[in-house]
Amino acid sequence: MSLSSPLISAKGIIRTIVPMTNDNHLFEFSDSSGALRACKPGQFVELWVPGVGECPISVCSGRVGDTIQLMVRKVGRVTSALFQMSEGDWVGLRGPYGHGFPVDKYKGKNLCLVAGGLGVAPIRSLWQYVIDHREDFGKLILIYGMRHSFDLLFRQEFQLLLRRKDIEVYIAAEDTAGPEIPSLTVQLGRVTDMIDLAPISADFEVALCGPPVMYKYAVERLQKKGIPASNLWLSLERHMKCGIGKCGHCFVGGRFTCKSGPVFSLAELNLLPEVIECNHGGI
Amino acid sequence: MNNCFVLVKELFEEFFALLQARGVVYAPVRVSAQSFSFRKVDSVSEIAFEALRTILPPKKFFYPQQETIITYEGDTIREHEPEIPFQILFGVHPCDLAGFGIMDTIFGAEPADNHYRRRREKSLVIGLSCMPDRHCFCQSMGTECPRGGYDLFVTDIGDEYFFSVGTPAGFELLQSARELVSAATETHRDRYKNFWNTRADSFTNGFSPDNLHSVLDMEWDNEIWTELGQRCLSCGNCTPVCPTCYCFDLVDIASLNGESGERRREWDSCQFSGFASVAGDFNFRPTPVDRLKFWYRHKLHGFDDPYGFKTCVGCGRCTVSCPAGIDDLVDVVKRLQKSRERVSHVTK
Numbered sequence: 001m002s003l004s005s006p007l008i009s010a011k012g013i014i015r016t017i018v019p020m021t022n023d024n025h026l027f028e029f030s031d032s033s034g035a036l037r038a039c040k041p042g043q044f045v046e047l048w049v050p051g052v053g054e055c056p057i058s059v060c061s062g063r064v065g066d067t068i069q070l071m072v073r074k075v076g077r078v079t080s081a082l083f084q085m086s087e088g089d090w091v092g093l094r095g096p097y098g099h100g101f102p103v104d105k106y107k108g109k110n111l112c113l114v115a116g117g118l119g120v121a122p123i124r125s126l127w128q129y130v131i132d133h134r135e136d137f138g139k140l141i142l143i144y145g146m147r148h149s150f151d152l153l154f155r156q157e158f159q160l161l162l163r164r165k166d167i168e169v170y171i172a173a174e175d176t177a178g179p180e181i182p183s184l185t186v187q188l189g190r191v192t193d194m195i196d197l198a199p200i201s202a203d204f205e206v207a208l209c210g211p212p213v214m215y216k217y218a219v220e221r222l223q224k225k226g227i228p229a230s231n232l233w234l235s236l237e238r239h240m241k242c243g244i245g246k247c248g249h250c251f252v253g254g255r256f257t258c259k260s261g262p263v264f265s266l267a268e269l270n271l272l273p274e275v276i277e278c279n280h281g282g283i
Numbered sequence: 284m285n286n287c288f289v290l291v292k293e294l295f296e297e298f299f300a301l302l303q304a305r306g307v308v309y310a311p312v313r314v315s316a317q318s319f320s321f322r323k324v325d326s327v328s329e330i331a332f333e334a335l336r337t338i339l340p341p342k343k344f345f346y347p348q349q350e351t352i353i354t355y356e357g358d359t360i361r362e363h364e365p366e367i368p369f370q371i372l373f374g375v376h377p378c379d380l381a382g383f384g385i386m387d388t389i390f391g392a393e394p395a396d397n398h399y400r401r402r403r404e405k406s407l408v409i410g411l412s413c414m415p416d417r418h419c420f421c422q423s424m425g426t427e428c429p430r431g432g433y434d435l436f437v438t439d440i441g442d443e444y445f446f447s448v449g450t451p452a453g454f455e456l457l458q459s460a461r462e463l464v465s466a467a468t469e470t471h472r473d474r475y476k477n478f479w480n481t482r483a484d485s486f487t488n489g490f491s492p493d494n495l496h497s498v499l500d501m502e503w504d505n506e507i508w509t510e511l512g513q514r515c516l517s518c519g520n521c522t523p524v525c526p527t528c529y530c531f532d533l534v535d536i537a538s539l540n541g542e543s544g545e546r547r548r549e550w551d552s553c554q555f556s557g558f559a560s561v562a563g564d565f566n567f568r569p570t571p572v573d574r575l576k577f578w579y580r581h582k583l584h585g586f587d588d589p590y591g592f593k594t595c596v597g598c599g600r601c602t603v604s605c606p607a608g609i610d611d612l613v614d615v616v617k618r619l620q621k622s623r624e625r626v627s628h629v630t631k
């Protein structure tokens with residue numbers, strides 16, 4: 001049993017800040033504890049801005065070494081305070097928490113990754129992991145949807161991904177008006193249109209991360225393609241305050257999302273009350 | 284079983300002096316015509332032996348309403364380790380002992396919460412028997428007989444107090460009182476048994492718990508929730524008074540210059556409107572109906588996670604403290620059970 005508080009964070013010094021859009025910056029922190037090396041795709045950490053508060057942020061890179069990358073969107077108190085900080089300042093980090101995407105189960109299988117909006121942050125940890133261990137997996141399809149093509153994150157990384165032969169990438173935006181982005185093919189449409197388009201068959205494992213509304217429609221289309229509920233993996237967002245199964249903020253029905261999740265298979269979610277992300281489909 | 288002792292009631296003063304010699308003694312004290320509170324007591328006369336439910340449950344001694352858990356100064360982050368005086372809780376009833384069991388499980392699960400543990404370990408708990416009133420339903424929840432969570436348990440058997448030993452620390456305390464206590468005789472044991480039998484027959488409130496789990500599963504969409512939820516004020520009274528509500532918020536308090544500060548933990552309530560809201564102004568339980576039925580399910584159905592226990596111990600505190608008069612758990616369960624009977628009758 002650990003003798004120090006599970007709620008205490010280790011210092012993380014901001015090494016670099018890369019603005020991706022006005023409100024989405026990629027932060028790289030040094031990890032003084034070394035604990036974050038254990039991060040797996042889909043897990044999260046609690047980021048603390050002293051004097052302001054904490055919030056859960058997904059691990060954004062496939063491998064965590066001396067540093068960890070987090071993609072943060074400025075939405076409220078903690079994230080705005082972080083956006084005021086500069087390289088060299090320190091924050092608190094603790095984690096990793098939760099069960100991420102079951103990469104061991106995915107081994108040897110065909111994989112489709114579906115990201116909506118900021119959901120691309122945790123999905124990035126997964127594609128980087130898969131590419132790092134490419135020979136362990138079958139086909140790899142990546143679908144990324146957003147409202148406006150301005151919102152596209154990881155533009156340069158996508159340019160490289162689009163050139164690779166071992167991954168098929170589909171990017172869609174509901175609105176693409178505005179300055180041209182010559183090097184990236186962004187199709188007009190939604191995540192659901194890309195699911196229809198992509199050669200996904202019933203034997204695929206599918207990992208999804210996006211807003212609740214996306215899940216409902218995406219899951220419907222994927223099920224139409226014959227993918228069983230046990231192959232559909234959804235990452236749920238709840239207000240995780242402690243991350244360790246104590247504070248109760250992340251309850252879904254009787255389960256702690258922070259411990260049992262955030263990633264669940266649809267087959268599990270179908271049995272839980274309060275899961276607004278799925279339709280609790282009949283037989 | 285040899286670990287049963289008795290103390291003649293006249294000698295309780297002397298036993299109390301032994302407790303005081305070990306630490307600060309807390310016990311139920313009458314604070315108004317109808318209410319009791321666990322307070323520090325300096326003499327036996329202050330103790331309300333007749334008290335049933337205290338306003339707040341004794342969880343507050345291990346898990347205070349507010350506590351500093353982390354401090355920082357410059358770039359040094361420190362765990363806050365306050366000096367905790369040894370505390371003796373006297374007069375904890377079976378429902379609240381069962382409540383300790385649930386709190387111990389939650390805070391003890393890995394990663395264990397040492398803020399809770401430190402206080403728990405610096406305490407001695409002495410349980411006390413009670414006679415149910417019309418709001419008690421520990422019998423329905425299976426918590427009416429103390430099964431743990433205490434160092435010593437005291438049963439009132441008339442002229443004497445009957446002591447059951449729960450832990451080595453409790454035994455050691457009795458050893459230090461060996462001048463005062465004696466081994467229980469057959470007669471004492473008979474009176475002890477009689478007390479618990481009489482008590483078991485005294486419950487006027489309750490329900491048959493056998494189908495509780497399935498009823499709550501099946502009645503998730505029952506219109507009762509809408510009716511109750513529409514009357515709920517979302518005041519959150521029902522959660523701090525519950526011996527098993529453990530939800531908290533973590534807040535930062537910064538000094539004026541921003542150079543130092545602390546992180547505090549405070550009791551929170553799932554009945555507050557923002558409890559389950561996330562970024563993008565999205566609330567997973569937007570209405571009182573959603574919040575109330577979540578709470579009921581958590582209390583009466585329990586966890587789907589491995590703990591596998593219900594989190595109501597039948598103390599009746601939520602019922603007596605709800606200003607809207609809707610938090611009558613027993614009544615709600617009976618209505619839910621009834622509504623299924625009605626349906627099965629119709630479809631026969």
Ligand SMILES: Cc1cc2nc3c(=O)[nH]c(=O)nc-3n(C[C@H](O)[C@H](O)[C@H](O)COP(=O)(O)OP(=O)(O)OC[C@H]3O[C@@H](n4cnc5c(N)ncnc54)[C@H](O)[C@@H]3O)c2cc1C
Binds near residue numbers: 122
């Ligand atoms: C597992 C997980 C992974 C995540 N990963 C990322 C990530 O990689 N990147 C990222 O940017 N974000 C991520 N998030 C989301 C992030 O944690 C939230 O956006 C977080 O709320 C931001 O904190 P904040 O203090 O800046 O915002 P807050 O000040 O908490 O405000 C955010 C929103 O919370 C709501 N809110 C907060 N408090 C209350 C209240 N008392 N009453 C009513 N509503 C309230 C409001 O709707 C507000 O719009 C993740 C969340 C989870 C659960």
Ligand code: SF4
Binds near residue numbers: 598601602
């Ligand atoms: S739910 Fe009500 S009756 Fe049950 S333990 Fe909590 S306060 Fe007591």
Ligand code: SF4
Binds near residue numbers: 519606610
């Ligand atoms: S005490 Fe009653 S009114 Fe207040 S939140 Fe609980 S159920 Fe609602």
Ligand code: FES
Binds near residue numbers: 240244246248249
């Ligand atoms: S985040 Fe606190 S219990 Fe899950």
